[in-house]
Amino acid sequence: MGVAVYSETDVRVDAPTQTIVPLARAVRHIKPLETLDLDRVDQLLQTADRHVEEALGAAVLRATWRSWYTPCDARVLRLREGPIVAVTEVRAFAEDDDAGVVVPSTSWRALTHRSPAEVHLRDGASWPVTLRADAGVSVTYTAGAETLLEVPSEIQHAALLLAAHLFEHPTPVIVGKTLARLPFTVDALLAPYVQRRRCAA
Amino acid sequence: MSLLSQLTKLVALSAPASTSDGRGGQVAAPDVPLHPSRAWMSLVPQQASEALSAAGQRKPVRRYAGRMRFHPQVKEGTRVTWRQRTFEVVGVMNVDEAGRELALELVERTQVTGGLA
Numbered sequence: 001m002g003v004a005v006y007s008e009t010d011v012r013v014d015a016p017t018q019t020i021v022p023l024a025r026a027v028r029h030i031k032p033l034e035t036l037d038l039d040r041v042d043q044l045l046q047t048a049d050r051h052v053e054e055a056l057g058a059a060v061l062r063a064t065w066r067s068w069y070t071p072c073d074a075r076v077l078r079l080r081e082g083p084i085v086a087v088t089e090v091r092a093f094a095e096d097d098d099a100g101v102v103v104p105s106t107s108w109r110a111l112t113h114r115s116p117a118e119v120h121l122r123d124g125a126s127w128p129v130t131l132r133a134d135a136g137v138s139v140t141y142t143a144g145a146e147t148l149l150e151v152p153s154e155i156q157h158a159a160l161l162l163a164a165h166l167f168e169h170p171t172p173v174i175v176g177k178t179l180a181r182l183p184f185t186v187d188a189l190l191a192p193y194v195q196r197r198r199c200a201a
Numbered sequence: 202m203s204l205l206s207q208l209t210k211l212v213a214l215s216a217p218a219s220t221s222d223g224r225g226g227q228v229a230a231p232d233v234p235l236h237p238s239r240a241w242m243s244l245v246p247q248q249a250s251e252a253l254s255a256a257g258q259r260k261p262v263r264r265y266a267g268r269m270r271f272h273p274q275v276k277e278g279t280r281v282t283w284r285q286r287t288f289e290v291v292g293v294m295n296v297d298e299a300g301r302e303l304a305l306e307l308v309e310r311t312q313v314t315g316g317l318a
Contacts, residue, residue: 031208031241033270168205170301 002075004118007067008135010080012053016061016144019045020052020151020159030164041167048162052155057195058082059143060151068135075121077139081195083150084117085142086110093136094129100138101128110141116195117141158189204302207268208241213282214275235274242269244283244307260311267305271295275303 023042027034032041053060059082069077079087087110093100107125111118119139121127131137145151165186215232222228248264265288267281281288292306 031205031270033237033240033272035237036272037270164205168203 002121003073004076004078005069005071005074006078006116007069007080007139010065010067012050012059013064013066013140015046016049016063018061018148020049020060020148020156021045021163022148026160026163029160030167032167037167041163044163044166045159047166048159051162052159052190055190056081056155056193058193059084060145060155062142062144062146064088064140065143066138066140069137069139070134071127071131071137077119077137079117079119079139079141080143081116082143083145084110084112085144086112087117087119087139087141089138089140090119091138091140092127092129093132093138095132097129097132103128103137117143152193154189155193158186161186161189204268204270207243208270210242210244210283212240212242214238214240214272215280215282216274217278217280232280235272235279237272240269240272242267242281242283242305244288247306263309263311265307265309267303267307269303269305271300271303275305281307 019042023038023045026041026045027038030041032038049061057080059065059080062085065080067077067079071077077090090103090105090108091100092103106122107128108119108121111120127137148156214235215238216235218230218233219227220230243266245266246263247266248262250262252260252262254260267288267290269275275290276293277290279290279293281290287310288307289310290305291308294304296302296304
């Protein structure tokens, strides 16, 4: 199988078509002034989604992702956690080459059933160029749940609590109030789903 | 306590209106809904008393403190309807002048309950 590496960075290439919490549900919980505050609630839902995905280290909602790797000798690239639908492109970059070259799909295979999913260089294949020292390979793939029914309710509720918190507290400083962190809220709800990277084998 | 946890009553907001009576005066017209016309609010009883009218009738006066998200059209005189009850805003404060929250003083509009014995 060869050495496996995790990505250095994962970038969401496009935005999901929905948020983890539908706007109507968020409105029922946050109770904003309807029509006046809806844009702000919608924006905070998207912010909450990004935070939840980063906290989990996973793709939650269906979107296109691009992960960057410095393979060195590795022949296995581990993708971000979350349901991986398809790997669409693997690209290799030489020094001073921002465009890169597409690695033919005959040179690799995607194992999307694994968790995390992996891209393996096939036997006899090699990276097509002398890879640059940093982020020499990118993998573009579609990942995340297609419908909210596939998203655990704890994750949905954590996103809702987070959006409500950001709505209630639009400034980073609160003066003159005693603050307390409530147990069993965002962190506790997300904890069972946080993905921790294992040592690469 | 956060504002969100206190917003327990969904109310209708309107402004009193009047129209010409055709003889140089004004008569009451149906209230004009504010925009937005609905909002969540807290209503906390503050004081209950009775007012004695010139006709010798007693009228209960009930005062409430309210909190709601900032609404640019809410001002003194705004009518607040919750279920079958109507309140009139008699005081408005923009909390911290932040444009996020209003603290209200309201008086419930009640019927005259009877004359003096």
